[in-house]
Amino acid sequence: MTEDVSDDIRDFARIQPTExxxxxxxxxxxLRRLQDLTxxxxxxxxVWADSAALLEQVCARLERDPAPAGVAPAGRARNLPGNGHPMxxxxxxxxxxPDGVTMRGQFSRVHVGxxxxxxxxxxxxxYDWHFGMVVTAAGRPDSRTxxxxVDYRRITPIDVPLQARAWVERIEGRKLFVRAAMTDADGHVLSEANGLMIKLLPHQP
Incomplete structure (x- = not known):
């Protein structure tokens, strides 16, 4: 299952994590609380109108300091839930x-269907985000899904601690096959997933 990818990794500019x-x-x-309350x-x-005005003021303040992808900390902050990304x-x-990544967390009201x-x-x-973590942990070059x-086994609840583990199933050249499972505190499997991550070629974005 191992593969020498050191030369391939140099072909891509990885987004570096930050604290x-x-x-x-x-x-x-x-912001997460705002999403739940919305x-x-x-x-x-x-109240909607007044709140919108306040949010527009916040947006105006943040627009003063734009940052390109790979520079803005949101999405790269490994020490924050969701890497600091509101989505x-x-x-x-x-x-x-190298063989897998375990994540822990929970969902909230904004995620309810x-x-x-x-x-x-x-x-x-x-799972798509989780699989990307596996690509990085396995030392693979940048890849796309x-x-x-996804197989849904049970209802996934909100506001309770959950765990998910994703692991490398096998590697075939540019292809990385990944599997994952999400469980509750009692070990019940809530969902399972499998996917294929393909290494980008030098000309691909």
Whole structure:
């Protein structure tokens, strides 16, 4: 299952992880809370309007300091849930090695599809991110998802601690086959996934 990829890795400019400070951690936490409240509130229309004005002021402040991809810390901050990216569920890597990556975290109200169950579309998003972690941990060159298949075994709940492990199944040249499973605190399998990650060629973005 091993393969010498040292030359291939030099062909690509990897996005480097970073450590974020408490300021971004606080901001990301507040933004996640805002997302939850947005789908869990029904205030007077004036409250929506006033709140929108406040958010527009925040956007105006952040627009003063643009940063290109690979420079902005959100999405690269390994010490924050979801790497500090608001689109990603608030999970973090707990174990990482060449053959697999274990993550722990939970979903919240913003991820609900109905009846307090996590939306079926959120689960593939999580696994795609998780598979990317496996690519990096395995020392593979930058890759893209060729396919991702999810089997839903049980309802995935919100606001409870969960665990997911993804591992390398096999390697065939540019192809990295990955499998994963998500479990609850009692060890029940909530979903399973398998996917194919293909190494990018030098001309591919």
């Amino acid at each position: 974020a400070g408490p300021e971004l951690a606080r901001f990301a936490a507040a 789908v869990a509130s029904d205030p007077d229309p004036a 990603l569920p608030p999970w973090q890597v707990s174990e990482s090695g 109905g009846n307090d169950a996590v939306h079926g579309g959120v689960i593939p998003l999580f 060729a396919y991702l298949h």
